[in-house]
Amino acid sequence: AQSVSQHNHHVILSEAASLELGCNYSYGGTVNLFWYVQYPGQHLQLLLKYFSGDPLVKGIKGFEAEFIKSKFSFNLRKPSVQWSDTAEYFCAVNPANTGTASKLTFGTGTRLQVTL
Amino acid sequence: GAVVSQHPSRVICKSGTSVKIECRSLDFQATTMFWYRQFPKQSLMLMATSNEGSKATYEQGVEKDKFLINHASLTLSTLTVTSAHPEDSSFYICSARGWNRARETQYFGPGTRLLVL
Numbered sequence: 001a002q003s004v005s006q007h008n009h010h011v012i013l014s015e016a017a018s019l020e021l022g023c024n025y026s027y028g029g030t031v032n033l034f035w036y037v038q039y040p041g042q043h044l045q046l047l048l049k050y051f052s053g054d055p056l057v058k059g060i061k062g063f064e065a066e067f068i069k070s071k072f073s074f075n076l077r078k079p080s081v082q083w084s085d086t087a088e089y090f091c092a093v094n095p096a097n098t099g100t101a102s103k104l105t106f107g108t109g110t111r112l113q114v115t116l
Numbered sequence: 117g118a119v120v121s122q123h124p125s126r127v128i129c130k131s132g133t134s135v136k137i138e139c140r141s142l143d144f145q146a147t148t149m150f151w152y153r154q155f156p157k158q159s160l161m162l163m164a165t166s167n168e169g170s171k172a173t174y175e176q177g178v179e180k181d182k183f184l185i186n187h188a189s190l191t192l193s194t195l196t197v198t199s200a201h202p203e204d205s206s207f208y209i210c211s212a213r214g215w216n217r218a219r220e221t222q223y224f225g226p227g228t229r230l231l232v233l
Contacts, residue, residue, distance in 0.1 A: 043224050090160070103150065103165060104222070
């Protein structure tokens with residue numbers, strides 16, 4: 001079974017600071033990788049995903065993530081955060097090529113607080 | 117874009133009663149629905165996976181007789197928490213996977229906060 005770990009539980013940054021949130025996974029096969037964001041009081045939204053191809057994935061709102069297969073990592077980055085980026089961020093994986101019912105496994109989430 | 121709705125958004129009930137939570141995919145057909153549970157400051161934990169017209173598959177440790185899941189149509193799945201107890205208080209989130217504009221994708225509902233007194 002796959003597992004996901006997010007080492008940063010709570011991150012506080014000032015506006016314009018750069019962001020990197022760690023995500024490591026463990027699974028014996030090929031995976032799809034996702035980052036979701038949950039703004040206060042809202043539902044989960046997909047930020048970006050990696051299925052195959054270029055390991056550097058660009059998502060919405062200036063976020064990107066890099067898949068490093070040798071490190072089993074999929075860290076999320078943003079060069080300059082904004083106050084509106086304050087939210088909870090979840091990394092998730094599912095086994096690749098397993099069809100429609102492939103389950104997502106989530107990390108514990110990282111709470112990002114951006115101060116003015 | 118595609119939207120997944122949940123009803124109710126918040127429910128308070130007495131211990132021993134049953135609560136039904138609805139999850140609807142609004143403009144696409146959800147061939148698979150997932151039900152998650154989120155405890156405070158913890159990740160989403162998958163409870164069960166259901167495919168339209170068939171029985172749900174429950175994750176280890178999830179009581180299927182307590183958390184009844186019905187996925188009777190391609191746009192509706194329900195989760196019924198039977199004989200609820202205070203320890204069932206949690207945030208329940210559904211997710212719908214299906215084809216939207218020729219792409220397979222997955223969307224999450226806004227969640228239902230259950231408080232059992």
